[in-house]
Amino acid sequence: MPLPRPLAIISHPHYLAHDTGGGEHPETPSRISSLLAKLKASPFREQLTFFEPRRAERHWLTTFHDEHYLFRLEESALSGKTYLDHPDNQLCFDSYEAALLSAGAGLTGIDLLEDKENLVFCAVRPPGHHAEANLALGFCFLNNCVLAARYWQQQYGRKRILILDFDAHHGNGIQSGFEEDPEVFYLSLHEHPTFSFPGSGYAEETGTGPGRGATLNIPLPPGADDQMVLNAITRRIEPALAAFGPERIIVAAGFDGHRADDMSGLAYSTALYGKLGEYLADWAQRYCQGKLLSILEGGYHLESLGESAASYLNALSNHSTEE
Numbered sequence: 411m412p413l414p415r416p417l418a419i420i421s422h423p424h425y426l427a428h429d430t431g432g433g434e435h436p437e438t439p440s441r442i443s444s445l446l447a448k449l450k451a452s453p454f455r456e457q458l459t460f461f462e463p464r465r466a467e468r469h470w471l472t473t474f475h476d477e478h479y480l481f482r483l484e485e486s487a488l489s490g491k492t493y494l495d496h497p498d499n500q501l502c503f504d505s506y507e508a509a510l511l512s513a514g515a516g517l518t519g520i521d522l523l524e525d526k527e528n529l530v531f532c533a534v535r536p537p538g539h540h541a542e543a544n545l546a547l548g549f550c551f552l553n554n555c556v557l558a559a560r561y562w563q564q565q566y567g568r569k570r571i572l573i574l575d576f577d578a579h580h581g582n583g584i585q586s587g588f589e590e591d592p593e594v595f596y597l598s599l600h601e602h603p604t605f606s607f608p609g610s611g612y613a614e615e616t617g618t619g620p621g622r623g624a625t626l627n628i629p630l631p632p633g634a635d636d637q638m639v640l641n642a643i644t645r646r647i648e649p650a651l652a653a654f655g656p657e658r659i660i661v662a663a664g665f666d667g668h669r670a671d672d673m674s675g676l677a678y679s680t681a682l683y684g685k686l687g688e689y690l691a692d693w694a695q696r697y698c699q700g701k702l703l704s705i706l707e708g709g710y711h712l713e714s715l716g717e718s719a720a721s722y723l724n725a726l727s728n729h730s731t732e733e
């Protein structure tokens with residue numbers, strides 16, 4: 411494939427209207443505005459095409475979330491409540507619409523991938539990987555990655571999906587969505603749950619029932635650096651991928667493991683996200699005809715969020731793949 415490869419970026423101005431109350435809350439509109447500004451000034455800006463998402467339709471939301479929860483979320487936002495389920499999960503009148511557009515980005519991205527795009531990055535908020543079927547958690551309301559995987563399976567018949575989550579935190583909602591499902595493999599690298607939110611993601615959690623073996627949690631100690639991640643890739647992740655053989659890969663792309671980001675004790679460098687991009691470009695080529703969907707999760711230190719995402723996307727666009 412000729413280099414560099416084009417990148418489709420999905421984002422929406424309404425993501426900025428999701429107001430988390432100002433003050434000390436780390437999940438701010440400026441995460442998206444500064445990230446997009448960084449991409450638009452990047453050396454690979456010529457490769458970028460920008461798209462807007464649709465709203466995720468109700469019948470896709472209910473492939474994971476309970477009807478009652480969806481009403482509770484909508485009613486909380488529209489009636490002027492300031493949070494849902496826990497004060498961490500701040501919302502405002504516009505938050506329901508923002509959440510629908512955040513979940514919809516993955517669906518729009520999959521439509522683009524099943525048409526002629528190869529690399530799609532969803533620059534969205536609110537994030538999704540902590541959201542449970544009936545619970546808002548960790549700034550998340552709708553589980554964007556779970557809904558994308560269900561859509562890929564049910565709309566396009568792509569059955570074997572890998573969700574690789576490199577956010578600093580365990581994606582408890584993704585794990586619970588697919589714990590019993592042998593066809594969606596959830597693989598998460600995160601700070602050890604003894605030290606970190608949300609307190610799940612122990613190595614012993616490997617799936618249940620028919621899904622046993624289709625969950626791989628790799629908890630890392632506080633202070634874990636690039637080399638520990640690279641070792642985990644060669645020793646654990648590559649063999650797991652080869653054994654599973656994904657038809658499609660979704661990346662829960664959180665950048666809060668960066669050493670400058672105080673939301674975790676991990677100590678990743680900006681360059682590590684470039685290495686992750688190189689591996690993912692290779693895996694997309696080897697398993698998925700070059701197709702890859704990445705959905706933003708965390709990342710709260712604005713400068714390192716922008717630089718890390720740019721490093722990741724630059725590698726996706728420019729890395730010479732092995733095959």
Ligand SMILES: [Zn+2]
Nearest residue numbers: 577578579708
């Ligand atoms: Zn996180």
